[in-house]
Amino acid sequence: MIRARLSIMMFLEFFIWGGWFVTLGTFLAHNLSASGGQIGMAFSTQSWGAIIAPFIIGLIADRYFRAERILAVLHLAGAALMYALYQAESFTAFYPLVLAYMILYMPTLALVNSVSFRQMADPSREFARIRVWGTIGWIVAGLTISYLLAWDSATAIAAGTLRNTFLMCAIASLILGLYSFTLPATPPKAGDGQGGIREWLGLDALTLLKDRNYAIFFVASILICIPLAFYYQNANPFLAEIGVANPTGKMTLGQISEVLFMLLLPLFIHRFGIKITLLVGMLAWAVRYALFAFGDAGSGVGLLLLGIALHGVCYDFFFVSGQIYTDARAGERFKSSAQGMITLATYGVGMLIGFWVAGMITDYYTTAEGHDWASIWQFPAIFALVVLALFALSFRGQTQRPSAQDA
Structure with missing residues (x-):
């Protein structure tokens, strides 16, 4: 009951x-x-x-x-x-x-x-x-x-x-x-609530940033929210403007895939480790926006649907696995504070920047006929690839599943 x-x-x-x-x-x-x-x-x-x-x-x-x-x-x-x-x-x-x-x-x-x-x-x-x-x-x-x-x-x-x-x-x-x-x-x-605002804002967990690997992950989490904002802000207007039928209903494919990939996530982390999992999540953002750039409401609608269905990989393999990684790095003392810190950084600061950037890019590529959507989607695709490359070169975390000891 x-x-x-x-x-x-x-x-x-x-x-x-x-x-x-x-x-x-x-x-x-x-x-x-x-x-x-x-x-x-x-x-x-x-x-x-x-x-x-x-x-x-x-x-x-x-x-x-x-x-x-x-x-x-x-x-x-x-x-x-x-x-x-x-x-x-x-x-x-x-x-x-x-x-x-x-x-x-x-x-x-x-x-x-x-x-x-x-x-x-x-x-x-x-x-x-x-x-x-x-x-x-x-x-x-x-x-x-x-x-x-x-x-x-x-x-x-x-x-x-x-x-x-x-x-x-x-x-x-x-x-x-x-x-x-x-x-x-x-x-x-x-x-x-006795920990006060320092605990709830995650400020007690700032000591985690002294660890080089976690600091790199933290910055990457903020940066990858810029491409994320493009999806939330522009996906539905894009699909509606180019003439895709029932765009809101089709976008629920993203939530369906989120459920499926959530079930696969623990197996993937166990098999390939946290670094590869995070990289796959970043790569999925770039691939998704490339599909949006080249898809259309006619023969290319399959590319759009595939891009929507990638939401499970995009979200689960980076953001959910990032929460798991944060929990493992924090240890018992800072578990709550660390989750508060990463949430504030991503959904707060990161997406605030992302929505601002997405608005500027969308305005820049607005034409008398509508929008140059191919150019709009290329920006977050390239941006995600840059973040992926920098993360791959600088992050030295273990390839095994995260534990409270590894990085």
């Missing part, structure tokens, strides 16, 4: 995110006439939310409130902001609302994990079976938009129908907010 309740929570949590974030760039470009730079600003609110989230969770939620109650309040407030986004008629009105929403939403990612972990006897075995429902929620959101409601068809986009994604997510956020009050009580633990 508890497992089913937590699964519903995860499903709604990621249904909400996937229900508007994937099509955000397409909506802004077609309905609010936003420039590439403005679209980058809107996407970068995710990064600002990731930077501010530790303050909310570490200094407020974990000290004074039950996790499920603050989860409820944040989603109820989020529902109101989502409805306001649904009504926004200009980018000037839209931006402060989406910024406020992401500052409230990003902490909920940690809160749903906290609620789940506190109900589990063995999180290492049980959590994946709960978390996978979040990925399913994201997939269902995309399929609903494309195949059930057809909001991302060319005619629907022209008619402004994508605006309805915000209304749909406002309703889902309202449901999750009310539902959260029924979740198992998750009061603060004795000592929770």
Whole structure:
């Protein structure tokens, strides 16, 4: 019973995110006439939310409130902001609302994990079976938009129908907010949050950067977020603009592959080691964008679908394996702080830079007819190859699976 309740929570949590974030760039470009730079600003609110989230969770939620109650309040407030986004008629009105929403939403990612972990006897075995429902929620959101409601068809986009994604997510956020009050009580633990902001921002783990290999990995993690931002910001507008049918639904191939490659990741790390795993993840980013550069909505649609399906390799083999590597290098003392540090660096600083760069590149290659997508995608492809080459030459980590002793 508890497992089913937590699964519903995860499903709604990621249904909400996937229900508007994937099509955000397409909506802004077609309905609010936003420039590439403005679209980058809107996407970068995710990064600002990731930077501010530790303050909310570490200094407020974990000290004074039950996790499920603050989860409820944040989603109820989020529902109101989502409805306001649904009504926004200009980018000037839209931006402060989406910024406020992401500052409230990003902490909920940690809160749903906290609620789940506190109900589990063995999180290492049980959590994946709960978390996978979040990925399913994201997939269902995309399929609903494309195949059930057809909001991302060319005619629907022209008619402004994508605006309805915000209304749909406002309703889902309202449901999750009310539902959260029924979740198992998750009061603060004795000592929770006592490490203060240094622990939650990961500053206690800065000593890891004294290790040359980890410092190289850390810098590479920030840099590879620049190509990552191009996918989040431009993939859906790209597919819609060149005439790919049901682009949002097709993009769910990325989440499906993420689940499959997550299962293969432990075997790959064990067989080939952490360095090769990280390099494969970086190479996948370059290959994906090359496929996007040469694919089209006609005979080349297979290249686009393959590029989307590479998301599992791109994300799991670099970011998830990077979290595993960070955990191994940190040891018992800095495990939580180290994960906070790498999350803040990647989803915060790295993607903040990435969305800014993606906006500038997109504006530079904007033409009267639309966009020079081949040139836009070549930039992150080449950038990922440069990061890969520098990492391959400078990182001297062991080729075996990571342990607390190796680098």
